[in-house]
Amino acid sequence: MIAGLGAKKIFLTPPNHLTFTLHLNGIRIMQEQLNQLIQHCIKGERHSQSKLYALLAPKMFAICLRYSKNREEAEETLQEGFMKVFENLQQFKFAGSFEGWVRRIMVNCALQKFRGKSHLHAVVNIDDVKTEYGGTENISSQLGTKELLQMVQMLPSAYRMVFNLYVFEGMKHREIAEVLGISEGTSKSNLSDARAILKKAVVNSAQIAKQNTN
Amino acid sequence: MSENLHDIDKLFRDSLNGHEEMPSNKVWDALDNNLDKSNVIQIKRKYNNLKRIAVALLLLLMGTIIYEIQSKKTAKEEVVTNNGVDKNNGNDNKSGGGEQKVTTDKTNNNNGGVADNSNGTASGSREINSAGKDTATNAIINSGKETTQNTTAPQQGQEGNAVQNVDQKTLSGLKQKDKLKVKIKKPGVENDDDVANENTVLPQGNKLHLKKSADHKTKISIKNAAPTEDVNTDKNATVKSGTNKTVNANGDELRALQNEAIESIPAVLNKNEITTINAKRVSPDANVANGIAKSESTSNAKPFHFSVMPFYAPQFSFNRLEDDHRDPGPQPRNGREQIKEKEPHEKSSSFGVLVEIPVGKKWGLQSGFTVLNKEITIEPKNIFAKLDNDGKVKYRFDCSSGYTYISPKAGTTPVVGDSVVAVASSNTLQYVGIPLAVNYTFSMGKFNIIPAVGTSVNFLTRQKIETELVQGTSKEKQTISTIEGLKKTYFNAFAGIALEYNVNKRIAVNLTPTGNFALSSINKDAAVKSYPNSFGVAAGIKIKF
Numbered sequence: 047m048i049a050g051l052g053a054k055k056i057f058l059t060p061p062n063h064l065t066f067t068l069h070l071n072g073i074r075i076m077q078e079q080l081n082q083l084i085q086h087c088i089k090g091e092r093h094s095q096s097k098l099y100a101l102l103a104p105k106m107f108a109i110c111l112r113y114s115k116n117r118e119e120a121e122e123t124l125q126e127g128f129m130k131v132f133e134n135l136q137q138f139k140f141a142g143s144f145e146g147w148v149r150r151i152m153v154n155c156a157l158q159k160f161r162g163k164s165h166l167h168a169v170v171n172i173d174d175v176k177t178e179y180g181g182t183e184n185i186s187s188q189l190g191t192k193e194l195l196q197m198v199q200m201l202p203s204a205y206r207m208v209f210n211l212y213v214f215e216g217m218k219h220r221e222i223a224e225v226l227g228i229s230e231g232t233s234k235s236n237l238s239d240a241r242a243i244l245k246k247a248v249v250n251s252a253q254i255a256k257q258n259t260n
Numbered sequence: 261m262s263e264n265l266h267d268i269d270k271l272f273r274d275s276l277n278g279h280e281e282m283p284s285n286k287v288w289d290a291l292d293n294n295l296d297k298s299n300v301i302q303i304k305r306k307y308n309n310l311k312r313i314a315v316a317l318l319l320l321l322m323g324t325i326i327y328e329i330q331s332k333k334t335a336k337e338e339v340v341t342n343n344g345v346d347k348n349n350g351n352d353n354k355s356g357g358g359e360q361k362v363t364t365d366k367t368n369n370n371n372g373g374v375a376d377n378s379n380g381t382a383s384g385s386r387e388i389n390s391a392g393k394d395t396a397t398n399a400i401i402n403s404g405k406e407t408t409q410n411t412t413a414p415q416q417g418q419e420g421n422a423v424q425n426v427d428q429k430t431l432s433g434l435k436q437k438d439k440l441k442v443k444i445k446k447p448g449v450e451n452d453d454d455v456a457n458e459n460t461v462l463p464q465g466n467k468l469h470l471k472k473s474a475d476h477k478t479k480i481s482i483k484n485a486a487p488t489e490d491v492n493t494d495k496n497a498t499v500k501s502g503t504n505k506t507v508n509a510n511g512d513e514l515r516a517l518q519n520e521a522i523e524s525i526p527a528v529l530n531k532n533e534i535t536t537i538n539a540k541r542v543s544p545d546a547n548v549a550n551g552i553a554k555s556e557s558t559s560n561a562k563p564f565h566f567s568v569m570p571f572y573a574p575q576f577s578f579n580r581l582e583d584d585h586r587d588p589g590p591q592p593r594n595g596r597e598q599i600k601e602k603e604p605h606e607k608s609s610s611f612g613v614l615v616e617i618p619v620g621k622k623w624g625l626q627s628g629f630t631v632l633n634k635e636i637t638i639e640p641k642n643i644f645a646k647l648d649n650d651g652k653v654k655y656r657f658d659c660s661s662g663y664t665y666i667s668p669k670a671g672t673t674p675v676v677g678d679s680v681v682a683v684a685s686s687n688t689l690q691y692v693g694i695p696l697a698v699n700y701t702f703s704m705g706k707f708n709i710i711p712a713v714g715t716s717v718n719f720l721t722r723q724k725i726e727t728e729l730v731q732g733t734s735k736e737k738q739t740i741s742t743i744e745g746l747k748k749t750y751f752n753a754f755a756g757i758a759l760e761y762n763v764n765k766r767i768a769v770n771l772t773p774t775g776n777f778a779l780s781s782i783n784k785d786a787a788v789k790s791y792p793n794s795f796g797v798a799a800g801i802k803i804k805f
């Protein structure tokens with residue numbers, strides 16, 4: 047349910063043209079200014095394009111990192127995504143969240159990249175995964191964002207895709223199955239495996255962190 | 261455990277959702293380079309429509325040029341022929357003969373048993389000795405039998421003494437062969453041979469044929485030494501004189517002479533005939549003009565002025581699908597493949613009217629209008645609820661033509677991700693096209709083989725998606741008349757080879773296998789880009805005018 051709401055947040059953010067404010071890369075920009083910037087980018091003004099890139103790149107790069115196994119792959123996805131953004135900017139109807147629109151493009155690029163590759167299905171022995179996991183409060187304080195990101199990146203690509211689409215994009219298994227061309231059951235199974243792997247990784251990391259502090 | 265699972269999701273979501281990280285500078289550098297390349301491509305795309313228009317104009321221009329060249333060629337041929345006559349005139353005039361000849365035939369007219377110059381008058385070039393004194397009146401009379409008459413009469417005070425002889429033998433000979441030659445002599449001429457005015461009448465038809473054929477010779481000579489007066493139906497006829505002066509002669513005076521000459525023709529022609537002849541008298545110029553016109557039409561060998569062909573063409577059609585990368589929405593895996601798989605059957609046919617204008621002997625330009633009807637059957641499939649362009653959650657129906665959002669009237673409002681089964685769906689499109697083609701005709705007896713190539717601009721006139729939504733036990737039929745992403749126009753090229761059987765001069769039966777290839781997609785911003793191609797056989801009846 048939380049995931050579903052998340053999906054709405056990603057894809058369907060309702061805009062309020064007059065008061066909507068973007069916080070991008072620590073820069074506060076009014077919707078009206080953003081619209082002007084987009085208009086300049088549509089005209090092909092390189093300066094505006096670079097400005098828009100600077101505004102959105104950090105956030106989008108974080109998304110790309112989640113869908114990629116390493117930084118290089120994420121940068122490739124980001125580059126392709128921004129190319130599509132600039133090429134199709136005139137298609138943006140100013141009727142929704144611009145950030146959401148760009149984000150969708152990035153996700154699509156990542157999915158395209160995933161589809162374009164032949165994937166070896168990871169064999170995970172779930173019995174090996176021991177969960178001694180109680181809560182998130184302590185762990186989140188012990189683990190940094192980068193560590194968590196690395197854990198996601200370590201997941202087999204199919205698991206990573208399902209986990210990202212489910213947890214961050216808020217898609218249902220039916221939609222994930224449709225988007226990835228897999229069965230609903232596979233989607234559920236992949237998500238379950240991904241969670242198990244991540245849990246184990248989180249616990250291990252937390253233990254190491256605890257030992258280090260001791 | 262379940263709680264824990266949610267916790268792990270939350271842990272990652274909370275930690276990574278707001279995460280930001282700056283990529284390396286090389287990403288922007290690469291982007292910068294790619295944007296430069298992209299700009300070039302965009303500029304190219306920007307002028308695509310202009311290019312298409314330019315191609316159409318080029319085709320039109322080519323057609324016009326071919327037509328003009330053919331027309332001028334024909335006109336030139338005529339001018340060359342007539343120039344020969346003028347030169348003769350000039351020469352004669354220079355020699356003081358003052359003779360004007362209008363000759364459109366270089367062959368001897370002693371053909372087909374025509375008793376030309378039975379009195380020993382030379383039929384070829386002649387010496388004219390009546391310089392300075394004679395006025396030649398040349399009247400070409402067009403009767404039902406085509407009669408041409410020359411009248412030579414004295415100019416100054418000699419009208420009354422004009423002796424007009426009709427060569428009876430010639431006339432009878434002509435009559436037998438449906439030809440008539442009338443020769444009128446005048447006093448003061450040294451001998452008969454010197455009387456050079458003659459006309460050969462054509463054996464058939466009602467008009468004077470100025471053709472390079474032995475059987476079809478017409479020669480009009482006007483002999484005078486003084487400024488020439490030409491009998492014309494116009495009151496004032498303008499004829500070039502020997503000194504290249506243009507003289508306006510009083511037609512009435514000359515007409516009187518002509519009438520006199522006609523009346524003097526003995527019983528060879530009865531009175532009625534003469535009256536008819538007189539009534540249908542045509543000026544030489546007019547006759548020559550007619551002749552040229554006729555000659556032009558025959559020498560150009562234009563089979564017809566234009567033709568109209570209604571046709572009907574059942575077609576075998578298929579869409580070439582491309583992924584539309586512009587559509588930013590998350591697409592199902594292999595969207596193109598899936599749509600292709602779900603739309604295996606496509607029925608299409610076209611009908612219309614084509615107008616062909618021949619350009620020269622073999623070439624032709626074709627245009628008109630066509631109406632193309634397409635019906636694509638879509639196999640049952642699941643459609644999912646998504647946000648539409650207005651922010652409402654509806655079921656999105658994707659097909660090769662575009663997409664539409666469907667909101668079921670019954671049942672609960674869908675949420676994103678819900679699905680229904682769309683069964684018995686179909687997509688109907690109608691286009692009106694304006695083609696422009698160039699064709700070339702190979703004639704083989706009654707058959708013609710006509711390869712043609714051209715382009716067409718097609719305007720969308722009707723669009724429809726019909727589907728039946730099945731949700732649980734309820735069924736609901738939906739008809740949508742607006743398909744998102746569908747363009748109003750698209751261009752296509754076509755090539756075909758027509759097999760034509762000429763039933764008679766006017767009507768031909770035409771069978772044309774034609775291939776149509778889309779130059780532009782019919783849609784944009786949809787799941788896929790569709791390029792409709794087809795192969796069909798058009799059957800039509802060509803009516804030539």
